[in-house]
Amino acid sequence: MNDQPRQTDPAIPTGNNESTELDLHDQVIYETPEPFEDIASGPRWFYLFSVVALVVGAFYLGRHMGNLDTEAHIGFLQAQKQQSGQGGAAAVKTVSGAAVFTSRCVSCHQANGQGIPGAFPPLVKSTYVLGDPQTLVRIVLQGLQGEIKVEGQAYNGLMPPWQDQLSDEETTAVINYIRTELGGNQAGQVDVELVQKIRAAEKDRQKPWTVPELEALEKS
Numbered sequence: 300m301n302d303q304p305r306q307t308d309p310a311i312p313t314g315n316n317e318s319t320e321l322d323l324h325d326q327v328i329y330e331t332p333e334p335f336e337d338i339a340s341g342p343r344w345f346y347l348f349s350v351v352a353l354v355v356g357a358f359y360l361g362r363h364m365g366n367l368d369t370e371a372h373i374g375f376l377q378a379q380k381q382q383s384g385q386g387g388a389a390a391v392k393t394v395s396g397a398a399v400f401t402s403r404c405v406s407c408h409q410a411n412g413q414g415i416p417g418a419f420p421p422l423v424k425s426t427y428v429l430g431d432p433q434t435l436v437r438i439v440l441q442g443l444q445g446e447i448k449v450e451g452q453a454y455n456g457l458m459p460p461w462q463d464q465l466s467d468e469e470t471t472a473v474i475n476y477i478r479t480e481l482g483g484n485q486a487g488q489v490d491v492e493l494v495q496k497i498r499a500a501e502k503d504r505q506k507p508w509t510v511p512e513l514e515a516l517e518k519s
């Protein structure tokens with residue numbers, strides 16, 4: 300900035316030596332000028348890209364966000380639910396009762412349904428399996444405890460409830476499997492509606508059934 304030779308104060312007597320020294324200083328403290336900042340504009344493709352992104356984004360939101368209505372997706376969810384609801388009757392057929400039986404019941408009642416004498420009662424030829432469907436649904440949903448006689452043999456154990464583990468469809472499927480297929484058992488089919496009805500009516504029941512309770516319900 301300072302390209303003028305330094306003015307020496309005329310009042311101060313200066314020798315030649317001093318003025319050359321000052322000239323040297325001038326050279327050392329010489330500063331390059333501040334760079335000049337221009338208002339730079341970004342690359343054009345960037346502006347074009349921004350505009351395109353904005354337009355595409357706005358179009359996408361307008362198209363898919365249901366006017367930003369909080370209930371916009373409820374219709375979609377309900378349609379889905381209805382579909383699975385309609386599939387209910389078909390689902391009973393597709394849920395395999397044999398598969399539910401193998402995974403849930405075989406450990407105690409055995410694959411052939413004969414049980415283990417003295418510990419787990421047989422399901423084959425059992426009047427509890429072949430008799431009143433309501434009683435069977437109750438046993439499977441809420442379990443069974445206390446004394447019971449099956450095929451002439453007495454048992455006094457505990458069968459766990461299945462209501463929290465098996466859906467209505469699975470319960471219906473396994474019941475129909477043990478009633479109509481297992482070990483040559485032949486009894487009528489049970490509808491999923493009966494399972495739904497008993498599940499709803501007994502949803503507050505926490506403990507397994509006893510035989511006297513079930514017999515009283517059968518008579519009523």
Ligand code: HEC
Nearest residue numbers: 403404407420421425427428443444445454455456457458
């Ligand atoms: C943890 C062992 C166990 C499992 C698993 C089990 N049960 Fe039982 N079940 C028993 C016992 C024990 C009894 C007898 C309860 C008593 O003595 O009061 C019984 C009784 C029954 C009875 C009435 C008596 C009879 O023999 O007819 C039925 C029906 C029955 N179970 C069906 C099922 C079905 C269906 C499943 C599978 C979803 C199942 N059980 C899973 C232990 C089990």
